[in-house]
Amino acid sequence: MKYYFTRYLAVYPVALLYMLQDSEYRLRGYFKWLARTKDFRTVMKRRTVDYTPKIKLLRIVLWGLWLVTNIAVAVLIIISYTSLNYWYGVAAIILLLILPYILAYGITIPLVLGRIFIQKPQEKKMIEVAREILSHHSGVRIGVAGSYGKTTMKEILKTVLSEGKIVAATPGNMNTAIGISRFARKLTGKEEILVIEYGEEHAGDVLELAKLSDPSVGIITGVNEAHLVSFKTLETTVDTIFGLADYIGDKGKVYKNGESLLVATKVAARDPYVFSQKGVDGWKVTDAKTSIDGTTFTATKDGVTIHAQTKLLGLHTVGVTVAAIAIAHDLGLTKKQIEQGLSNVTPFEHRMEPRNLHGAWILDDTYNGNSEGVKVGLELLAQLKAKRRIYVTPGLVEQGSKTISVHETIGEQAAEVADVVVLMQNSVTEHIVKGLEAAGFKGDLLIIDDPLEFYTNLEHFVAAGDVVLMQNDWTDNYQ
Amino acid sequence: MKKTVAVFFGGRSPEHDISIVTAISSVIKPLELTKKYTVVPIYITKNGKWVSNNKLTDMGTYQTGKIDELVAKSKPLPVSFDGGFSINKKRIDIAFPAMHGAYGEDGSLMGLLRMAGIPFVGSDMDASVIAMDKVLAKQVASANKIPTSKFVFFSREQILTGLNMVTDAIEKALMYPLFVKPAHLGSSIGITKVKNSVELANALEVAAYYDEKIIVEEAVNNLIEVTVPIIGNDTLTPALVERPLSPSDGVFDFDTKYIHGGGKKGGAKQAGAQGYSELPAKLPGDLYDESIKTAVVVYKAIGASGIARVDLLIDSKTNKVYFNEVNPLPGSLYAHNWRASGMSTMRLVEKLIGYAEEKFAEKQKLTSSFDSNFLKQF
Numbered sequence: 010m011k012y013y014f015t016r017y018l019a020v021y022p023v024a025l026l027y028m029l030q031d032s033e034y035r036l037r038g039y040f041k042w043l044a045r046t047k048d049f050r051t052v053m054k055r056r057t058v059d060y061t062p063k064i065k066l067l068r069i070v071l072w073g074l075w076l077v078t079n080i081a082v083a084v085l086i087i088i089s090y091t092s093l094n095y096w097y098g099v100a101a102i103i104l105l106l107i108l109p110y111i112l113a114y115g116i117t118i119p120l121v122l123g124r125i126f127i128q129k130p131q132e133k134k135m136i137e138v139a140r141e142i143l144s145h146h147s148g149v150r151i152g153v154a155g156s157y158g159k160t161t162m163k164e165i166l167k168t169v170l171s172e173g174k175i176v177a178a179t180p181g182n183m184n185t186a187i188g189i190s191r192f193a194r195k196l197t198g199k200e201e202i203l204v205i206e207y208g209e210e211h212a213g214d215v216l217e218l219a220k221l222s223d224p225s226v227g228i229i230t231g232v233n234e235a236h237l238v239s240f241k242t243l244e245t246t247v248d249t250i251f252g253l254a255d256y257i258g259d260k261g262k263v264y265k266n267g268e269s270l271l272v273a274t275k276v277a278a279r280d281p282y283v284f285s286q287k288g289v290d291g292w293k294v295t296d297a298k299t300s301i302d303g304t305t306f307t308a309t310k311d312g313v314t315i316h317a318q319t320k321l322l323g324l325h326t327v328g329v330t331v332a333a334i335a336i337a338h339d340l341g342l343t344k345k346q347i348e349q350g351l352s353n354v355t356p357f358e359h360r361m362e363p364r365n366l367h368g369a370w371i372l373d374d375t376y377n378g379n380s381e382g383v384k385v386g387l388e389l390l391a392q393l394k395a396k397r398r399i400y401v402t403p404g405l406v407e408q409g410s411k412t413i414s415v416h417e418t419i420g421e422q423a424a425e426v427a428d429v430v431v432l433m434q435n436s437v438t439e440h441i442v443k444g445l446e447a448a449g450f451k452g453d454l455l456i457i458d459d460p461l462e463f464y465t466n467l468e469h470f471v472a473a474g475d476v477v478l479m480q481n482d483w484t485d486n487y488q
Numbered sequence: 489m490k491k492t493v494a495v496f497f498g499g500r501s502p503e504h505d506i507s508i509v510t511a512i513s514s515v516i517k518p519l520e521l522t523k524k525y526t527v528v529p530i531y532i533t534k535n536g537k538w539v540s541n542n543k544l545t546d547m548g549t550y551q552t553g554k555i556d557e558l559v560a561k562s563k564p565l566p567v568s569f570d571g572g573f574s575i576n577k578k579r580i581d582i583a584f585p586a587m588h589g590a591y592g593e594d595g596s597l598m599g600l601l602r603m604a605g606i607p608f609v610g611s612d613m614d615a616s617v618i619a620m621d622k623v624l625a626k627q628v629a630s631a632n633k634i635p636t637s638k639f640v641f642f643s644r645e646q647i648l649t650g651l652n653m654v655t656d657a658i659e660k661a662l663m664y665p666l667f668v669k670p671a672h673l674g675s676s677i678g679i680t681k682v683k684n685s686v687e688l689a690n691a692l693e694v695a696a697y698y699d700e701k702i703i704v705e706e707a708v709n710n711l712i713e714v715t716v717p718i719i720g721n722d723t724l725t726p727a728l729v730e731r732p733l734s735p736s737d738g739v740f741d742f743d744t745k746y747i748h749g750g751g752k753k754g755g756a757k758q759a760g761a762q763g764y765s766e767l768p769a770k771l772p773g774d775l776y777d778e779s780i781k782t783a784v785v786v787y788k789a790i791g792a793s794g795i796a797r798v799d800l801l802i803d804s805k806t807n808k809v810y811f812n813e814v815n816p817l818p819g820s821l822y823a824h825n826w827r828a829s830g831m832s833t834m835r836l837v838e839k840l841i842g843y844a845e846e847k848f849a850e851k852q853k854l855t856s857s858f859d860s861n862f863l864k865q866f
Contacts, residue, residue, distance in 0.1 A: 367827045396830050455523070462521070469518040472832040 012048040016109035022071045024052040025113055026064055029120075031485055034063075036117055043113055054461055055485050067116055074115045078108050132187050136221065139190035143222050146193075148177075148200045149340065150222055154207040154215045154253040155230030155266070156246065157379040158329065159184070162230050164357050165319075165333045166204045169350030173342040174201040184208030189222060202340065207253065210236060212245050216252030225261040226336060227253040230329065231269030235379050237409030247271055262339070264289060264332045268325065269381060284332040286324055292335050297327045301363055301370055301393060301476075308334050315347055319354040322361045322372065324392075325385035330354075361386070368473025370395075375482040378405055380415050384422060386480050391426045396474030398426055403433035403460060403483045404441055413440050420444020428452045431470075433460040435483060491581040493525045493841065494573075496597060498532040501589030502677050502698065506819050508550055511586035514820040516545050518833040519584070525841070528578060530565075531555075532587070538565040540576055573604035582844055583608035584837075585817065589673055593817045594620040607848035609840045611816045615791040619816040622671045622703045625790060629811040632789040634782060636811050637801060638662055639705040641671065647696040655688050658704050665707040668692055670699030681707065708810055712802040714769050716783035717822040719836070721793045721843050721850075727822065727829040729779045731769035767828050775802060775809065782809045790814060794843045797822055 015021065028046075032038035046052060058064060082101045089097035143150075151166060153159050160182070167178040177200040179192045184206040196203070207218040219227075232247050240246045254263045265272050267283035276283050281290050288294045288308065297306035303320040308331050315334055319326065330351065337347045356362040359376035370393070374386055383402070390398050400423045408415045420441040423430050430445060432438050434456050445454065457463045460482070463470070471477055497511030498504055511529070519527050529544040539562045543549050549558065566576060573580045583601050585608060587593050595616035601608040611619060618624045626636045640661050642654050658666070668691035670678040678698040680691035688704075695702045717727040769776065783798035797818035801810040821840075823833045831839075 367824070369827075457523075466517060466521055468827075469521055469833040472827045472830045472835070474830045475832070 015047075015049040018050065020052075021049050021109060022068070022075070022112060023058055024049045025071065025116060026067055027053050027058045027485075029067065029116070030058060030061075030064060034120060036120070039117070052485065054459070067119070070119050071112055071116055074112050075108070078104060078111050132190075135190045135194075136186050139193035140221055142193045142196060143203075146196060146198060146200070146203065148203045149226065150224040151202065151204045151226040151228065151336065152207055152219055152222065152224030152253050152257075153204065153228045153230065154209065154250050155228075155269075156209070156233045156235040156250065157377075157381055158230035158266070159206045159208075160376075161321075161326075161357060161360060162228055162329050162333070163204050163206050165321075165329060165354050166228075166336065168354045169333050169337050169347060170202050170204075170340065170342065172346040172350035172353075173337075174340065175199055176202045176204065178204035179206045182206075182208070184218075185210075186218060186221060189218060193222075209246075209249050210239055212240065212249050213252060215249050216256055219253050219256035224253070224257060226339075227257045227261065227263035228332060228336075229253060229263065229265045229272055231266045231379075231381055232271035232275075233269070233379050233381050234405075234408045234411045234415055236407055237411055238407045241409070243271060247275055251275060262290070264335070266328060268328055284328045284335075286327040289328075289332050290335045292331050292338075294327055294331055297324055299324050299326075299389065299392060304330070306330075310335075310338070313338070313344060315344055315351075317348070317351045319351050321354060321356055322363060323385055323389040325388070361389070366471055367468060369471035369475035369477060371467065371471070372476065372478045374478060374480045378481045380405060380408075380418070383419050383480055386478050387422050387426045390476060390478045393476050395476035396472075397428045397476075399429040399431065399471070399475055399477040400427035401431040401463075401477060401479040402441075402481055403435055403487075404437035405481060406483060406487050412437060416440035417444035417447065420446075420450075421448040424448030424450035424452075429455065431455045431457060431463065433463070433483065434458050435487070490524060490526045491841075492528055492579060493519055493582045493584050494528045494530050494575060494580040495519070495584045495586055496530045496532065496592065497586040498534070499587045499589070499592040500532070500534060500536050501587065501591060501593075502673060503588035503593075504534050505550075507587045507589075507592065508547075510588065510817070510820050512545060512547050514823045514833055515584055515586045515837060518837045519841075520545075522834050522838055524838070525582075528575060528580065530575060531559075532592075533559055536591075537562075538567070538575075540565055569604055571605070573601070573606045580604075580606060582606065582841055584841070584844075585610055588817060588819065589620075593815075594672060607844040609844045610794040611790075611792045611796060612847070615793065616816050618790045619792060619796065619814045620672050621701070622669060622813050623701060625786075625814055626703075626811065628790050629786055632785060634785055634789070634811045635808060637705045637708050639703055641701060641703045642692075644696045644700045644702065647692045647702060651689055651692060654692060655685055658688060659685065662704065662706045667705045667707060668695050669703050669705070670695045671701035671703045672699050708801040708803050710804040710806075712769075712771065712775075712804050713799070713812070714771070714779050714802060715797055715799045715822075716779055717795070717797045717818055717825050718783060718787050718792075719795045719826075719839060719843065721847050724784055724787060726780045726783060727825045727831070728768040729771065729776050730822075730825050731766040731771070733764050733766060767825060771802070772804070773807060775807060778807075778809050782811065786811050786814055792816060793847050794840055795821065 028042050029039050032042060082104050085097045085101035089095060089101065153162050163178050167176050170176045177196060179189060183192055185208050189205060205222045205224065207215045209215050229250055232250050257263050262282050264282045264284050265276050267273050267285040286294060286297055292308045292310040295307050299322060303318065304326050305318045306327055308315045308317055317330055317334065319330060334347055359373050362373040364371050364373065377386065390400065404416050416437045417440050421444040424445045425448060429452050432441055438456060495511050495515050497507045499507055516527050516529060519525050528540060531539045531544045537559060539559055541558060541562065543558060549555050568574045583606055585592055585597050587597060593616060595613040598608065598613040598616050602613055618628055623641045626639060629636050640658055647654050665681055665683045666688065668680045668682060678695045680694060682688045682691045692702060712731065714729050714731050716729050719725050779800055782800055786798045787796055797815040799812040801812045821836060823836060826836050827833065
């Protein structure tokens with residue numbers, strides 16, 4: 010109640026627009042955020058509203074709702090005054106009191122209507138056009154699916170294969186049917202290889218995307234608890250991601266990450282396409298080493314030896330890299346082209362990306378939001394030489410029923426490695442702390458209220474010789 | 489329960505602006521980030537007015553000139569000595585002076601804080617007085633068998649009334665080239681290197697504009713200049729020996745040091761002393777260890793505590809290390825050096841608070857009263 014009247018401040022409609030935009034116009038997330046917000050003055054912490062045409066349109070709707078409601082209030086007051094019927098006055102007060110809710114929920118009506126009558130038909134049409142384009146495209150299709158590691162795999166493949174082939178890959182996170190359709194529309198037809206990332210939000214998504222793009226080579230990068238909120242069970246997650254393997258069947262090779270526990274339990278014991286730090290499909294890995302400068306190893310098959318040298322950090326990158334070597338070799342790239350391509354592989358933005366700050370190494374892994382990433386990140390932190398090993402995380406989102414156990418495990422894993430643990434105060438902090446305590450963590454624990462303040466003042470926190478691993482970053486719509 | 493730390497900055501000193509940067513970037517922000525302290529900023533204007541307001545912790549307040557409006561609107565700050573120290577009725581647990589030069593770093597503020605009876609960061613009044621007087625500091629160093637370059641000193645009055653006599657006396661006692669310095673100022677304000685009597689006379693007049701006491705020193709030949717930041721009370725922790733990379737005339741004036749970033753390419757983007765030094769200094773032979781040893785002896789000799797930075801001069805041919813001066817509150821705490829030696833700024837300010845409390849606790853053990861029958865005889 011203390012903050013109820015923040016709904017009458019000028020910042021309120023702006024906050025509503027921000028919440029919608031930051032939730033990517035997904036109404037479930039928006040309504041949840043709306044329900045838990047008390048003080049609307051503090052909604053926008055990370056950024057402000059980006060006034061796109063869509064937001065400008067919604068702003069007009071908001072002002073329309075505000076104007077109509079206020080006219081109605083004025084009319085009710087006038088009627089109450091002229092008719093001497095106080096019930097009209099009461100109705101005016103009630104209307105004023107519920108005005109914030111009229112704005113908050115009313116703004117979603119044009120979104121829902123727009124989605125039903127404009128967006129959906131347009132998307133359907135766009136997908137059909139893309140299906141047509143892709144069905145006539147002569148390029149080899151490589152599909153990449155998984156709860157994590159998709160972007161890394163896609164970027165490695167794109168970089169390596171580009172040394173000898175014309176390659177196109179779905180950009181950024183364009184991994185939905187509509188994203189892939191937009192990608193397809195931009196193809197010239199001259200591409201020899203298409204690397205297509207498949208996102209998964211609902212059961213059966215990957216199979217549908219595979220049907221749309223018809224891959225002949227598949228890669229399953231790993232399965233974990235990500236999106237468990239929508240999948241409900243891990244079995245559904247596994248089945249959805251393995252939709253790629255189901256689609257390709259015996260028509261082509263499907264590489265699977267054997268270092269992902271949930272993938273390993275699903276694959277046959279003698280499956281030659283299970284990749285790991287040991288190798289894949291006859292490729293044997295030896296001499297794997299990692300440091301802050303990158304990762305090196307040797308891969309050998311049938312007398313061919315590849316000296317792999319990437320700028321990626323961590324031995325967990327060996328598995329995906331050797332899978333990329335296997336695919337590149339199958340597609341006809343020479344040893345020289347493969348080695349050159351691998352040397353061009355650099356850490357991807359916010360994914361185990363190192364930078365030096367006053368003599369300290371900051372490993373920016375803030376786009377990593379999965380438990381496997383936490384595990385391998387902490388393993389890397391343990392391997393690197395450091396005066397202080399500092400682990401920074403807000404925890405993971407969308408872990409569903411596994412939220413408590415996942416975060417207790419993170420606490421336990423961090424306790425083994427870190428000298429300092431920095432947590433961002435939110436709904437999972439207590440579980441990580443419990444894990445730390447259970448593992449007898451003896452280092453310094455710092456719990457931060459304002460993550461942005463911490464990130465922007467990192468220079469005060471670090472000193473030469475420190476290695477700071479920053480994993481995941483929650484946007485304003487998570488608490 | 490968080491402890492309340494009052495950070496004092498600004499002040500009636502030519503180093504007023506440097507103090508603002510030290511306070512905001514190297515003291516207040518790191519203290520706030522520790523989440524262990526409630527920070528109360530106490531800004532002292534160039535006219536000596538005390539102001540406390542949360543907007544004072546934002547550098548933009550000073551950069552946009554809003555500070556003048558804020559100061560004008562601020563009511564006089566009530567300060568009470570009530571068996572402790574309260575500002576604006578807020579009890580202060582620890583004071584953190586972030587002031588440079590006169591009325592802050594020179595022992596004045598430390599005297600006030602001693603009277604208030606609260607722990608404060610950095611050297612006590614007596615050590616601050618010695619450290620901030622280049623003449624006194626050299627005399628103390630010499631008494632402790634630490635070499636210093638030859639020097640003479642004069643009062644402002646002597647220079648203004650008998651400039652020729654002063655220059656004659658200097659030329660009899662010392663050999664050119666010489667350094668003329670105001671005895672109490674830091675940040676290289678008013679310092680000139682001179683090579684003849686005309687330059688000497690001009691330099692003396694400039695220095696006399698800033699200070700009541702002027703020191704003239706012989707330059708050290710084959711000079712390597714180094715500086716050693718140190719923290720601690722009894723057990724001392726030195727940071728890295730740092731070598732400022734001198735410009736061609738061998739003098740860092742205020743602009744070179746703080747505005748042009750020391751003349752290094754792109755240096756203007758870097759704060760304070762970070763843009764113009766070799767860190768750690770690459771010194772031949774045992775000179776690195778010798779520098780630390782000398783700095784530690786000086787730190788102890790003047791009775792410094794908490795933090796200080798000792799500047800040394802090395803004759804690279806004779807390998808002789810000379811004491812130059814000591815700075816009881818280095819600009820920005822020399823945080824860049826501490827970071828490079830493995831101590832974060834947050835850790836540094838926490839340690840300094842710890843040293844302040846330790847020193848205060850030690851002093852509390854001393855008896856400060858003496859029972860006598862003296863008054864009864866009247």
